[in-house]
Amino acid sequence: MVGVSWRSPARVRIELRVRLGDGAWSPWVLASAGGHAGDGQAGLFGEPVWVGEADQVQLRGATSVDGARVHTIPVDRRAVQPSAATPASPLAEPSLPAGPGQPPIIARSAWAGGRARPRAGPFYGSVELAFVHHTDNPNGYARAAVPAMLLAMFDYHRYVRGYYDIAYNFIIDAFGRIWEGRAGGIDEPVLGAHAGGFNGVSTGIAVLGTFMDSVPPPPAIDALERLLAWKLSLHGVPARGEVRVEVNPADAYYTPFRPGQRVLLPRIAGHRDGDLTDCPGDAFYHRLPAVRPRVAELAGPLSQLTVSPSSAVVAPQGTVALHGRLLMGGAGVGGASIAVQAVAARRTLVRVITDAAGRWSASVVAERNVVLRALHATRPAVVSDAVEIGVAPVITLALASSYPPRVTGTVSPAKAKVTIDVYRDVLRRTRISSTTVRVHRGRFSFRPKIGAGVYTVIARTAADVRTVAGISAPLQITH
Numbered sequence: 001m002v003g004v005s006w007r008s009p010a011r012v013r014i015e016l017r018v019r020l021g022d023g024a025w026s027p028w029v030l031a032s033a034g035g036h037a038g039d040g041q042a043g044l045f046g047e048p049v050w051v052g053e054a055d056q057v058q059l060r061g062a063t064s065v066d067g068a069r070v071h072t073i074p075v076d077r078r079a080v081q082p083s084a085a086t087p088a089s090p091l092a093e094p095s096l097p098a099g100p101g102q103p104p105i106i107a108r109s110a111w112a113g114g115r116a117r118p119r120a121g122p123f124y125g126s127v128e129l130a131f132v133h134h135t136d137n138p139n140g141y142a143r144a145a146v147p148a149m150l151l152a153m154f155d156y157h158r159y160v161r162g163y164y165d166i167a168y169n170f171i172i173d174a175f176g177r178i179w180e181g182r183a184g185g186i187d188e189p190v191l192g193a194h195a196g197g198f199n200g201v202s203t204g205i206a207v208l209g210t211f212m213d214s215v216p217p218p219p220a221i222d223a224l225e226r227l228l229a230w231k232l233s234l235h236g237v238p239a240r241g242e243v244r245v246e247v248n249p250a251d252a253y254y255t256p257f258r259p260g261q262r263v264l265l266p267r268i269a270g271h272r273d274g275d276l277t278d279c280p281g282d283a284f285y286h287r288l289p290a291v292r293p294r295v296a297e298l299a300g301p302l303s304q305l306t307v308s309p310s311s312a313v314v315a316p317q318g319t320v321a322l323h324g325r326l327l328m329g330g331a332g333v334g335g336a337s338i339a340v341q342a343v344a345a346r347r348t349l350v351r352v353i354t355d356a357a358g359r360w361s362a363s364v365v366a367e368r369n370v371v372l373r374a375l376h377a378t379r380p381a382v383v384s385d386a387v388e389i390g391v392a393p394v395i396t397l398a399l400a401s402s403y404p405p406r407v408t409g410t411v412s413p414a415k416a417k418v419t420i421d422v423y424r425d426v427l428r429r430t431r432i433s434s435t436t437v438r439v440h441r442g443r444f445s446f447r448p449k450i451g452a453g454v455y456t457v458i459a460r461t462a463a464d465v466r467t468v469a470g471i472s473a474p475l476q477i478t479h
Helices: 143-160 218-234 249-254 288-299
Strands: 002-005 014-020 054-061 069-072 129-134 170-172 178-180 202-207 242-246 262-266 268-270 303-305 318-328 337-342 347-353 359-366 370-376 387-391 394-401 406-412 417-425 429-438 443-446 454-461 475-478
Touching: 002 014, 002 054, 002 143, 054 069, 129 218, 170 218, 202 218, 218 288, 262 268, 268 288, 303 370, 318 337, 318 370, 337 359, 347 359, 359 370, 394 454, 394 475, 406 417, 406 454, 429 443
Parallel strands: 129 202, 129 268, 170 202
Antiparallel strands: 002 069, 014 054, 170 178, 242 262, 303 318, 318 359, 337 347, 337 370, 370 387, 394 406, 406 443, 417 429, 417 454, 454 475
């Protein structure tokens, strides 16, 4: 697999070709297609191009390009032999009968093995729409080569682009096989790196190939429709219509919109609907109007499941009250089992039954930061949006002695350190020092260097995986 990057200009057309194993040169293909961005990464990169067995690469462009670089991703030859194609590939779990039913989705382990480890994450957003992509790889690849293609794509995204993981949530090959992409759960709203500006509100499905002049083969289109019908139904999202979503300012560069602008996009969108790109190719893009009604037909009546917490932040071991409603075809469903789950741990915390109007309520104890969702697992299955519950550490301060002044404190849960801010209170509060203090078994002490006057001391802790940022009540000192 080969990719290119460059410094300037921002909008260019770069093509590449390779010398194949038999000495012949391949056709020229586009190597500067962009538009994918996420995970805090930016830069001028093209999408990676699968070239197969080759020993030389050439680039060409219609204009001068500054700082062009070629990135080559080697692949073990044994990975693309017919013997590498396993007849019974493992399927991703869980299996949830949403919409028309869950199509077979080949588990990530079938292409990643034990080596494609994400750099970070997974992180979760929401699924309000689906973006359809092509990968810009030349068509005509062998069935047995697909796992190696996906692994090489991961290497490019992870090690060249600096993404946390492969960009797409799902990939579909020309033979109609659906592959699990980014790690985190096929049934979760895993935040990908496929549509700069809209990653946090979408799922990304790529069809392996390039489709400027031709549409994907029928098996791939059929798999796309079934995957969309299942995934959108699972998240309670209709296949037809549009939704208004906000452009993430961090990735607005990849879009034609202003940072923070609220944009109306199709529920099943082509990548070019949101970003400055030709993806998913002219022919494929113009096929999407026929895909949407077919997906809606497969999905059937829409189910929706909601969840609302009583508070987004609680004290350690605090109780969070949750409530929501299960709707099918717009009507409440009584007597249904709802599981409240911790997303990252994939663990059910409590089960409840809906009342006659489909309403439910539950309580959970938060020991640390947690992402929760509600799940109705039987047909038709549906999940709620994820909600984040933060645990705020409790920080206390006390004046242990006045002359010389010494402040003591506690923090629970215990942290390694706290930051002590000292303010002078005159006409208005002015910070005069900020000091990091070590914590031992949840306790700490601090001697402020102050003169005569009135001061305020505040202790705070940074956010981490266990808790959100914490802050104490102010302690006033007259010295």
